[in-house]
Amino acid sequence: MTIRQHLKFWIIATVVFLAILVLLREILLPFVLGMAVAYFLDPVADKLEEKGMGRTSATSLIVGIFLLITILAVVLLIPALADQLIGLVKRLPGYFQAAYDLIVPLLSRVVDIPGLDNGGDFRKVLSEQATSAFKNLGSITTNILDQGLAFVNLLSLLVITPVVAFYLLRDWDLIVERVDGWLPRKQQQTIRTLVKQIDDVLAGFVRGQSTVCLILAIYYGVALLVVGLEFGLVIGILTGLISFIPFVGAIIGFIASVGVALFQFWPDFIQIGIVGGIFVVGQMLEGYVLTPKLVGGKVGLHPVWVMFGLLAGGALFGFVGVLVAVPVAAVIGVLSRFALTQYMDSPIYGDANDFEKLSKD
Template sequence: MTFRQQARFWLVFTIGFFFLVWLFSSILLPFVAGMAIAYFLDPLADKLEARGISRTVATSIITALFFLVFLFVLLLIVPMIGSQLAGFLERLPGYVDTLQTNVGPYLQHILDRVAPETLQSVSDAIKGQTANALKWVGNVLTNVLSGGLAFLNFLSLLFITPVVSFYLLRDWDKIVAKIDSYLPRRSARDIRQCAREIDDTLAGFVRGQSTVCMLLGLFYGLGLTLAGLEFGFVIGLMTGLVSFVPYFGMIAGFAVGFGVALAQFGLGLDLGIVVIVFLIGQLLEGNFLTPKLVGDKVGLHA
């Protein structure tokens, strides 16, 4: 195949690929999820295969363990988190009333010292951002829950994704080799090197950041629970899970945790313990977890 023919093939393939993605976007979720799972589990399968275990056996073990853990989380952890989250939302108006009663006079004293036009501009900005956030959340929920495909997508994720993951993971090296055979021979080495660097960086970042989020969620959840904070586990877990967004996760989690602690404990030692938990978590993330689990993987060192 000449270079011109290969270029024409890849152009047609790319256009056809994106057309098919657009055409079947409503049913692609389990296949995309299966491909992502196979991609991130492939290094583990390669290690087992290097130890003399057949690819099929290694794939069976890894896929079974992965989805057993997934089912454990789905059946045990998620209901517990959902219960705590529902309880937190139910108690939220009470927390707000308590804060208004206990903190309101101090806040009003501070606001009285602020120029009215400044206060109004801040209030308008907060209202605008809140409205935008609520609109975004509403759109997401509408897209997720609307239509009869929501339940179908859940079932397909539950039953089709494991099958897709297994076969893709088992034949991953063959698929990569097949794609490699279509590369232009004159540029194949450069393309492989570029793809390898992208793969190492992307996979290292995603795996590392996911590990950081899970460890932070567990730390905050256990720390706030031991501190006696109501709904501490779900607040801490959510803080960790959204910490992949720089600063937002920590600020949002701290604001919620501090507000609940202030309403529950008032000004005192217990409130200070909650603050210390967040400070320790931030120190762990900035000085140990992110540099070691993310920075080293993508070639960025503190």
């Protein structure tokens, strides 16, 4: 086959593969989660194998413990989180009103805006924006529930995901060996190098950053709950879970928690300061301890690229797209850097000496 025929084949294969994913996106969630669990826990299975345990026994133990922890988390946390989230949504109009009553008198002393004192137009705009935000939140929630957490899908998650995770984790090394045997002989070493780089990125970001997010979610949730902040558990856990985007999770959590603390504890500045201090400690813990130890410096995923990947994945494949967005972004990032390196080493790019010779001629 010529290079053009190879290129045509891979383009057609990619298009067919993407078309199949689009057609089957409604049933992909438990399989994607099973693959993610298997990839996440593969190092644990390898260590148990090194200690003399059989692969099947190690897989059964790991998946069993993981499933038990997941079920306990769902049973114990979901009701509390749902209750706090509903309460927070109900209180939001009151927070908007309190913020309006606090900010408008201060703003009117600095800026003379017609209609600001009586608050008619301003309150109307604020109300419309809040209503629009609630509608968007409801649409997003409904979309997620429709695509990922409906009853049938939830049942499939509890049944199919552990089964997929078990078989993939048990046969992980065999699958890798089999796929490695399919690689073209001439490009085998190059492909292995690229796969190693992709695995380093995924291991650093998916495994490392997921662990960081889990630790931060527990820390923020427990700390805010201990200081008595209303809705502290849901704010803390959500803050930790979105901390894979540097600073975004902490900023959102800080604004939300300090905003609630202002209305709950005012004028107790010490209590408000303690809430703010929780996030300062959390950022120090993340920046100087967790991220260097668990993630390292070889991830190479820019926060903007991560955000774009999440939005694009969600728009194309819904909840499943959000789950696979970061791994796909990592793969594209590694391949893009490889392509750029190949270009800069090629005669097309050239070097400074070639440019000087051409200029003299």
